[in-house]
Amino acid sequence: xxxxxxxxxxxxxxxxxxxxxxxxxxxxxxxxxxxxxxxxxxxxxxxxxxxxxxxxxxxxxxxxxxxxxxxxxxxxxxxxxxxxxxxxxxxxxxxxxxxxxxxxxxxxxxxxxxxxxxxxxxxxxxxxxxxxxxxxxxxxxxxxxxxxxxxxxxxxxxxxxxxxxxxxxxxxxxxxxxxxxxxxxxxxxxxxxxxxxxxxxxxxxxxxxxxxxxxxxxxxxxxxxxxxxxxxxxxxxxxxxxxxxxxxxxxxxxxxxxxxxxxxxxxxxxxxxxxxxxxxxxxxxxxxxxxxxxxxxxxxxxxxx
Amino acid sequence: xxxxxxxxxxxxxxxxxxxxxxxxxxxxxxxxxxxxxxxxxxxxxxxxxxxxxxxxxxxxxxxxxxxxxxxxxxxxxxxxxxxxxxxxxxxxxxxxxxxxxxxxxxxxxxxxxxxxxxxxxxxxxxxxxxxxxxxxxxxxxxxxxxxxxxxxxxxxxxxxxxxxxxxxxxxxxxxxxxxxxxxxxxxxxxxxxxxxxxxxxxxxxxxxxxxxxxxxxxxxxxxxxxxxxxxxxxxxxxxxxxxxxxxxxxxxxxxxxxxxxxxxxxxxxxxxxxxxxxxxxxxxxxxxxxxxxxxxxxxxxxxxx
Numbered sequence: 371x372x373x374x375x376x377x378x379x380x381x382x383x384x385x386x387x388x389x390x391x392x393x394x395x396x397x398x399x400x401x402x403x404x405x406x407x408x409x410x411x412x413x414x415x416x417x418x419x420x421x422x423x424x425x426x427x428x429x430x431x432x433x434x435x436x437x438x439x440x441x442x443x444x445x446x447x448x449x450x451x452x453x454x455x456x457x458x459x460x461x462x463x464x465x466x467x468x469x470x471x472x473x474x475x476x477x478x479x480x481x482x483x484x485x486x487x488x489x490x491x492x493x494x495x496x497x498x499x500x501x502x503x504x505x506x507x508x509x510x511x512x513x514x515x516x517x518x519x520x521x522x523x524x525x526x527x528x529x530x531x532x533x534x535x536x537x538x539x540x541x542x543x544x545x546x547x548x549x550x551x552x553x554x555x556x557x558x559x560x561x562x563x564x565x566x567x568x569x570x571x572x573x574x575x576x577x578x579x580x581x582x583x584x585x586x587x588x589x590x591x592x593x594x595x596x597x598x599x600x601x602x603x604x605x606x607x608x609x610x611x612x613x614x615x616x617x618x619x620x621x622x623x624x625x626x627x628x629x630x631x632x633x634x635x636x637x638x639x640x641x642x643x644x645x646x647x648x649x650x651x652x653x654x655x656x657x658x659x660x661x662x663x664x665x666x667x668x669x670x671x672x673x674x675x
Numbered sequence: 676x677x678x679x680x681x682x683x684x685x686x687x688x689x690x691x692x693x694x695x696x697x698x699x700x701x702x703x704x705x706x707x708x709x710x711x712x713x714x715x716x717x718x719x720x721x722x723x724x725x726x727x728x729x730x731x732x733x734x735x736x737x738x739x740x741x742x743x744x745x746x747x748x749x750x751x752x753x754x755x756x757x758x759x760x761x762x763x764x765x766x767x768x769x770x771x772x773x774x775x776x777x778x779x780x781x782x783x784x785x786x787x788x789x790x791x792x793x794x795x796x797x798x799x800x801x802x803x804x805x806x807x808x809x810x811x812x813x814x815x816x817x818x819x820x821x822x823x824x825x826x827x828x829x830x831x832x833x834x835x836x837x838x839x840x841x842x843x844x845x846x847x848x849x850x851x852x853x854x855x856x857x858x859x860x861x862x863x864x865x866x867x868x869x870x871x872x873x874x875x876x877x878x879x880x881x882x883x884x885x886x887x888x889x890x891x892x893x894x895x896x897x898x899x900x901x902x903x904x905x906x907x908x909x910x911x912x913x914x915x916x917x918x919x920x921x922x923x924x925x926x927x928x929x930x931x932x933x934x935x936x937x938x939x940x941x942x943x944x945x946x947x948x949x950x951x952x953x954x955x956x957x958x959x960x961x962x963x964x965x966x967x968x969x970x971x972x973x974x975x976x977x978x979x980x
Binding site: 408411485529538539542546552553554556560563565567570571572574581587590591594595596597598599613616617620 | 713716790834843844847851857858859861865868870872875876877879886892895896899900901902903904918921922925
């Protein structure tokens, strides 16, 4: 199967072999490991797994631009924390809040909007915003090997999902175009919604209250809620993905859990334990024990973007 | 399009014409009302819309059998309400609890099971339980015109969903076989889950605590959470579906909201306002105002089962 045609952006090695082997075996009619298409579920984390999360997840940058707009209308925000830290790009102070609190802050900046208005705002932002390090639009910060892998899995009857701590609605605004993943296959953090009737028209309005923060164990719980089936393949890049990887691996039959290690300073960024917002530490230490395949960005990928 | 081949279990009339017209227009490439396949979402209530809900929803009967098992181990349940009412089939007392409380009671009878063990229990129950009025397995209590309609929509590029107040896991145990709807396209009420590691194996365990009761306005909110797109077509049969039907109809462009009226005492059951657990009252009164198409089981369906 390693014919040079399949997954061309992946270098031959243990990770690529594990992927090709899983797909060959679960699709072989009559084989011992055959899984009918309905059971071929693959779940991918988004930030840091399908696209860049450094120096900061796109959703946070989007929310920070929103805070700047809000501060133009209400200058008192400049004196209040955490808005002041946002406006001054004081990442050190912001990281001190922790991942969940920082994402909750981001989600809250869009409270009161309908889901449809939010979608328009996110789409407009993607049209103009550029990645702070690479200087190109965010949709061009997706990893080519992963886009290939998603397409390859779908060609083999898999249903591909995003399972992220990022906000559901934000990811829905680009997942179809960037990854070929439809809106209903995006699972993530969500805020509570209000059913609102105005001028005889019904809308769903975003509330400033978290419904679910889709990180760590909640990734597995969200798979239970939205999919109701254990994945055959899961792919992550941080400790926030470890629960999903273990949940996947402990299903019966053949399963594959993959963990991307950002060890490629030349082509992307090299980081793991020191990224305070979303470290890769425990998952790296335990990967071997848990049967998780570590993917080296530097060694396993021919190209990154 | 009313060629006698399409939807053969539907009689010619306003309801069938409205369905055929919607499908023809949204699938006509280059037409004014064309909708790409990604936007062709159809949502169906389950109990009373896709299969019988009289005298009681199957999920409640399943839970009542579970209570009987639990009472065999713990006879004190026979003296405690609401278990006593369950064991004595005192529907009048049970209906007094209200729909949500009764379903919560049903969900709680399976607390502590993993989602996978629950699936086995539900599948086993479907293998032996019979409908109390019709005397046949529940999977044979689905409505033939609706199974045809689901297939017809899928042939025309629609993605079909269940959006119900029934328990998600219970419906997932039969939806693929009964309706051709995969697990991940079943949306319903859910309990909270716990991520549990035991003997190095991860499971999701059902807790005795409601996560979401998927009735009324929550149907629209659950569509926002799980699908993220307003349906083109929605089908219900009770006041619990009215919010979903209005949400659907108030989208831009062509939309169709359908409401099944159980007016067929000869072939199924005739009821509406008097079914205390899930009445059809406000939705019937407001159907015309809201542009909802009422489907008469007696007049619009050639056959029921």
